[in-house]
Amino acid sequence: MLLTIAFESDIPLYQQIKNQIITGIAQGKLKPGESLPSVRQLAADIGINFHTVNKVYQQLKQENRVVIHRKSGVIINPDLKLQADEAYRESLTETLEVLFAEAHLRGGTREESQQFIERIYHTFLQEGSK
Amino acid sequence: MLLTIAFESDIPLYQQIKNQIITGIAQGKLKPGESLPSVRQLAADIGINFHTVNKVYQQLKQENRVVIHRKSGVIINPDLKLQADEAYRESLTETLEVLFAEAHLRGGTREESQQFIERIYHTFLQEGSK
């Protein structure tokens, strides 16, 4: 998977990387059991400090999205089961509320937003195979 | 309109305020032409420094959401016309992509997300009634 970084963005570099890994997993570009490049490797590829990549991996580990094996490196957690707990749902609601309020004020309709979501979900892996 | 601030949140105070004003406008709780409290007033009400409120107002002004009327203070721009330019749409897409990727990984379905949006849009003012 190819990572693209915007140095001039106001989103922190580590966050950008993390975001892309998460969507990568959702879209099946990164499959459970697959391994990620080493901290130093990825850092060199992107051209950033390896501490930054390390931060990402540590957080992904803490969130149970990856497991870190000695020597075999970082691999996507094969049996990932994330919870949608109350705190998560609440924060998501608030975030979306602002985003769509803004979209609404800029002339975006409900239908457009629905299609937006539709298109995004189409890029995700189907759960049907489960 | 009542503003609620979460001091323990990692979202900056000024951002929280700004968010609530924006959704307030979208939901019609704040109507075009209506005036906002003075910087010092609002700051006192919330219990924060007036510079923080001022920052919000300055940004809202620069984004053309409010007009700073001499002596009548800050009022919601009566003829607000925000653009959904390319840069905006792109950034929105990316943001939503990550959000729903995360939702997807936590078991959220497309249908749930659609209903989410549906509910949010129901809280907004209809364009027709304006």
Place this chain on the structure above:
Amino acid sequence: MLLTIAFESDIPLYQQIKNQIITGIAQGKLKPGESLPSVRQLAADIGINFHTVNKVYQQLKQENRVVIHRKSGVIINPDLKLQADEAYRESLTETLEVLFAEAHLRGGTREESQQFIERIYHTFLQEGSK
């Protein structure tokens, strides 16, 4: 002469009024010897505090643009002779420099600017009659 005030502008009310009087004189809408409305009259017409109008008149008087007669009110100085001293020229240069730098960055050409000036000067009274 009709004065138009923008309450939401960030230019002070008194400055707006003063500006319009000055351009009014340059364009011959206000002729030397002609009288201006009384402080209270003008304030009422525009719908602002009379102190604000008073401030304008005082400044105009100080700059020798008007003379204030007891009872006969404020009249445009019939034999106005303003100096273009060094300080003035310098400040004008700096102001124009920034303005046209901005215009240049927004794609305005030298020719356009010249035509701009041309058009403005056409609205002024000719000095030929002097």
Place this chain on the structure above:
Amino acid sequence: MLLTIAFESDIPLYQQIKNQIITGIAQGKLKPGESLPSVRQLAADIGINFHTVNKVYQQLKQENRVVIHRKSGVIINPDLKLQADEAYRESLTETLEVLFAEAHLRGGTREESQQFIERIYHTFLQEGSK
């Protein structure tokens, strides 16, 4: 580029700095891609508070004149494309109108003004050479 500040001027410090940066860009003293000193650095150089410099940078960022690059600091936006929208042209017209009305009243002729502009434009970078 050297910044000169007039502490006794009634133009706000941050505005003076901003003006000089803008004309600096127009004159090619500051080239796209070039980086500006850090807020604290510039503040120390000039001998003012860093918040004042920060204010300038924030505004320049919002106006798309600079990009705040993570770690390489603030750089002049390499692909700057500013619009001369209707609002801008209108405000420019009004400003120039007053300025030249004043110049006219102080004995400045149309020819002098034209030469003024001519000289200013000569200090700007030619579009062709870029």
Place this chain on the structure above:
DNA sequence: GTGGTCTAGACCACC
């Protein structure tokens, strides 16, 4: 070391 955020207090211009 860099910018981002927040607080605090002071002075001023405007109305």
Place this chain on the structure above:
DNA sequence: GTGGTCTAGACCACG
């Protein structure tokens, strides 16, 4: 009383 400007000092996130 309102916003605008400036200073000062503190803490934090980021890289």
